Amino acid sequence: MVPSIDLRREQRKIVWRALASAVFCSLVFAAAYTVLPRYFSFPVDLAERLAFALQADIFIFLWVVLAVRRVSRHRFYSATDSGAAAFGAPSAEIAMRAAFLQNTLEQAVIAVGAHLALATLASGASLALIPAAVTLFAIGRLPFLLGYPHGAGARAFGMVTTTLPTIGLYGWALWILAVQLF
Secondary structure (H helix, E strand, O other): OOOOOOHHHHHHHHHHHHHHHHHHHHHHHHHHHHHHHOOOOOOOOHHHHHHHHHHHHHHHHHHHHHHHHHHHHHHOOOOOOOOOOHHHHOOHHHHHHHHHHHHHHHHHHHHHHHHHHHHHHOOOOHHHHHHHHHHHHHHHHHHHHHHHHOHHHHHHHHHHHHHHHHHHHHHHHHHHHHHHOO
């Protein structure tokens, strides 16, 4: 049974936490873009840029591994959920873990796509946005996970911190592509 919520209150939480996340993500991107190129040389060749993005994305794939592990570990210790979804309705606990896994997998796929797209189009300081986005993904997953049992407002900062950098990188990649084409 879904607990009743005060929708207006939940929406206000979502908006304020999303705004806080947007400010946070903007500061991390700005810092990465200005500071990282001073200390690191980013790859120039296409193959090296792609390798750079994939190496950074190890930390995104680790979140997918963690989410899978949370589901499998619970199933191992739960008589109710050990038969997997094929043999009955999942418990609330496994349903939350599976929802976190599915969301993490979805976010990982679109994030890695953005990182690879940017790596094919960008060079120099723009590549600093990839490790910044990976860092924000990792930071965002934690409050999303911890907030999951407490509703959308509790998950909002983590969700926006996970997705906003991806959207930003797709936008940046599209901008670079448009400039190159026209």
